[in-house]
Amino acid sequence: MLKQYSFEKTAVQTFPDNVSLAMRTENLQVFYGANHAMHDADLGFPKNQITALIGASGSGKSTYLRSLNRMNDNIATVTGKIWYHGVDINEPNVNIYEIRRHIGMVFQRPNPFAKSIRENIVYALKANGFKGKAELEGRVETSLKGAALWDEVKDSLDKSALALSGGQQQRLCIARSIAMEPDVLLLDEPCSALDPISTVKVEETLLELQKKYSIIIVTHNMQQAARVSSQCAFFHLGHVMEYTPTATMFSNPQIPVTQDYISGSFG
Amino acid sequence: MGAKRTDFIATVIIDLIVAAVVGILAFLLAYILISGLPHVSWSFLTGTTDAFSGAGGIGVQLFNSFYLLVLTMLISIPISLGAGIYLAEYAKDNWRTSLIRSAIEVLSSLPSVVVGLFGFLLFVVKFKIGFSVISGAIALTFFNLPLLTRNIEESLSAVPRNQREAGLSLGLSKWKTEIGIILPVALPGIVTGIVLSAGRVFGEAAALIYTAGQSAPVTNFSDWNPMDPASPLNPFRPAETLAVHIWKVNTEGLASNAAQLSAAASAVLIIAVLLFNLGARVLGNFLYRRVTASK
Numbered sequence A: 001m002l003k004q005y006s007f008e009k010t011a012v013q014t015f016p017d018n019v020s021l022a023m024r025t026e027n028l029q030v031f032y033g034a035n036h037a038m039h040d041a042d043l044g045f046p047k048n049q050i051t052a053l054i055g056a057s058g059s060g061k062s063t064y065l066r067s068l069n070r071m072n073d074n075i076a077t078v079t080g081k082i083w084y085h086g087v088d089i090n091e092p093n094v095n096i097y098e099i100r101r102h103i104g105m106v107f108q109r110p111n112p113f114a115k116s117i118r119e120n121i122v123y124a125l126k127a128n129g130f131k132g133k134a135e136l137e138g139r140v141e142t143s144l145k146g147a148a149l150w151d152e153v154k155d156s157l158d159k160s161a162l163a164l165s166g167g168q169q170q171r172l173c174i175a176r177s178i179a180m181e182p183d184v185l186l187l188d189e190p191c192s193a194l195d196p197i198s199t200v201k202v203e204e205t206l207l208e209l210q211k212k213y214s215i216i217i218v219t220h221n222m223q224q225a226a227r228v229s230s231q232c233a234f235f236h237l238g239h240v241m242e243y244t245p246t247a248t249m250f251s252n253p254q255i256p257v258t259q260d261y262i263s264g265s266f267g
Numbered sequence B: 001m002g003a004k005r006t007d008f009i010a011t012v013i014i015d016l017i018v019a020a021v022v023g024i025l026a027f028l029l030a031y032i033l034i035s036g037l038p039h040v041s042w043s044f045l046t047g048t049t050d051a052f053s054g055a056g057g058i059g060v061q062l063f064n065s066f067y068l069l070v071l072t073m074l075i076s077i078p079i080s081l082g083a084g085i086y087l088a089e090y091a092k093d094n095w096r097t098s099l100i101r102s103a104i105e106v107l108s109s110l111p112s113v114v115v116g117l118f119g120f121l122l123f124v125v126k127f128k129i130g131f132s133v134i135s136g137a138i139a140l141t142f143f144n145l146p147l148l149t150r151n152i153e154e155s156l157s158a159v160p161r162n163q164r165e166a167g168l169s170l171g172l173s174k175w176k177t178e179i180g181i182i183l184p185v186a187l188p189g190i191v192t193g194i195v196l197s198a199g200r201v202f203g204e205a206a207a208l209i210y211t212a213g214q215s216a217p218v219t220n221f222s223d224w225n226p227m228d229p230a231s232p233l234n235p236f237r238p239a240e241t242l243a244v245h246i247w248k249v250n251t252e253g254l255a256s257n258a259a260q261l262s263a264a265a266s267a268v269l270i271i272a273v274l275l276f277n278l279g280a281r282v283l284g285n286f287l288y289r290r291v292t293a294s295k
């Protein structure tokens, strides 16, 4: 039987004005019909850092993450504000296609297109009006290098992306996202379908990428959160219970529910 | 009786049924080909038919069958593509969608002779188009549409959801994702379905007897202007197809060698339909390798 915790007692950090934030949500609520899946999430994400979202499965991590680039449009009702460069991008009249080019996303299961490796990267660029053969080639190279995949595929760019291993496919998906030169990268359990060696590669890639991008990663692997993130938000039953620097969360959790989760008594 | 024994008996029975089906098919094919092929010659394939007796070659009918097929596909592919994409991707789960689906079900189970009579009354008589390629093509479209639509919808729905999310998350519109990412993956299945339905359309007779007509006026194969009455491409001329020809030779043929003529024409028809089936596989596999860039 799950212990009852008070949703009133939370420990969510806010940032002083001198910390620049890549994005921030205010009062974010998500409803799947009558199911109130996300309550009052107020989180800020510092620029060029990795923020991890942890919590048991079903706690609302994906729900929250998918709201950030409006992937929940037509699936759920999202209320509240999502501040990005001073604009509330949760307004109905924002251009969601534009938003998604700035806020990229990588999914739990690698989902490369059934096209060649090169085409995986350039397809969306071309569709968005990006022209010039040399420039496209340049993007292919830089994004694959950024995702630490270049050396493995540079001689087979015209081969099918489906022939790559799971880990390579996931790094290709990362490359595909960063080829759009977004400034925020959202990742939803990007390593859960990968073996340990591929996982290490993806983590190394992320640590490198935070120099250029602000990263928000959902993981239910606490070791992973500890290895890669600067701060960590703990989700429980659709509530953000605690948001603190990662070191604090794992050494000195502020409230009982986080303590219990981290010590492994549930989840 | 032990589970093992039951299993054994069930397997034997299933094997026997499969063997029977394959056997019947093989017998049928062999019979038609053996009785027909000896009478097939180049002059038979290209020659013209004597309008009175039905004797002579099947050149015009063969051409008519292909022309009718092409016209039918030109009409039905765009419509069913639109309908299939709509049903797979855009239709909400409500009463209107289920009404559309039931309508498609009903359309696909209409007997082809009924579709033919309907086409006769509406296009041939009411709209005064007369027995013509175009009337035939529209009648064929009626029962080609539901099959193609369902095939396209199923091929699209079989593409994993996460491919759509990938496209959307890169800032592509839903339409662009559909056309550029989902459709290519579904294409091999769609093309296979199209070619298979082409085989069916090619062999259809009942719907054409009263629409495309039962006469194959000798056309001038050096005149390719579709507006000229004598041109083979003129969509308003009557056009007996190969399948209709077989039916006609058998029911009204006055030629002394009517049995041989229909056997030979049947063999040609069967070979064409087999080629469509084979072509569907080859083309489907080829396209799959092309679009996924796997060699």
Ligand SMILES: Nc1ncnc2c1ncn2[C@@H]1O[C@H](COP(=O)(O)OP(=O)(O)O)[C@@H](O)[C@H]1O
Residues within 6 Å of the ligand: A032, A035, A037, A055, A056, A057, A058, A059, A060, A061, A062, A063, A064, A075
């Ligand atoms: N597409 C959806 N439609 C309806 N309910 C959903 C959907 N996705 C998630 N939910 C519900 O929202 C809650 C949170 O799920 P989710 O965000 O996927 O959790 P997590 O990612 O933390 O495992 C769950 O109760 C789940 O059933």
Ligand SMILES: [Mg+2]
Residues within 6 Å of the ligand: A061, A062, A063, A188
């Ligand atoms: Mg999740």
